[in-house]
Amino acid sequence: MSHTLKIAVVEHHSLVRRGMASLLSGLPIVELVAVVAEPADLSPALPRPDVVVLGPSPDSEHSLEVVVDHLAGVGKVLVVADFTRPLVASALRAGAFGCVTRDGGEDELIHALTTVARGGVHVSPALTHRLHAELRTPSMSAPGLLAHREVETLRWVAAGLTHRQIARRMGLTEATVSTYVKRIRNKLAVGNKADLTRKAIELGLGPGDSHALPDGRPGSGVRV
Known part of the structure; x- marks a missing residue:
């Protein structure tokens, strides 16, 4: 890819955020348009990034799927995380174009960025077995x-x-x-x-299901 990649970094961990900003700002093919801790910190006025690099916070009130779905309206999302839970398939279903482990090397991150920016999908080789298992899990x-x-x-x-x-x-x-x-x-x-x-x-959620909400009952739960 010949043109400069506009990259926004959304990373909750301050040290990782600084390290990623330092790495990416040193690449001639990259223009950093934002480096923030949370999705809410992204300015609506920033230039549309080619890729949003997301390091999701484990303490976020919203699920990874909700965050990815939101950021997908900003740019193509590349998730960089530990993936300690089965989240790879759900992140991709929510709209992410890539999933990279935090212990992946710089070369893989750069390759993932260029692939995602072109509209391709990149999943770390270390995550392929996990992804395959998730896709075979009926509960998914x-x-x-x-x-x-x-x-x-x-x-x-x-x-x-x-x-x-x-x-x-x-x-x-x-x-x-x-x-x-x-x-x-x-x-x-x-x-x-x-x-x-x-x-x-x-799925047992139809109007005749015994677990369906009774007519007139207001919804409950946390609003997003």
Whole structure:
């Protein structure tokens, strides 16, 4: 790739953040457009980066999937993490273009950046066995993959409510409900509302399921 890569770094650990900034700023192909601790610290006015390098905080109130989904609207996301939990498949499903371990070398990081910037996908060789195992785990396509609020949203969709009606019942904005539905479709690999409803019924979340939310009950849980 001949043009300069615009890179934004979002890394919660201060020492790692400084080290990554030092490494990347020394590369002639890289232009650092932001180096911040949290996604919320990114300025809306910054130039659109080719790649957002994300070092997720273990103390974040939001899941990695939610953070990746948010940052995917900023630029192509490359996750750099320990991956101590099965998160590789979920990060990719949420919209990440790459996953690199923290103990990977500089050469791999640079290769991952250029691959992701071109629109390719890079997964560290050290993570391929984990990714394969995650993809073979049945729970990855079951309700366990969905966050609590996503399960709640899916139940209301299956009950035939519009996004506006769901928003009122759950105390959310209509835009947030639309984001949840988009995320659910990506996670469950379904297209239209009819397919989504059929999938909800398959998972035991349809309107006739005994675990479904009773009509008129307000949503619960943490708002995002």
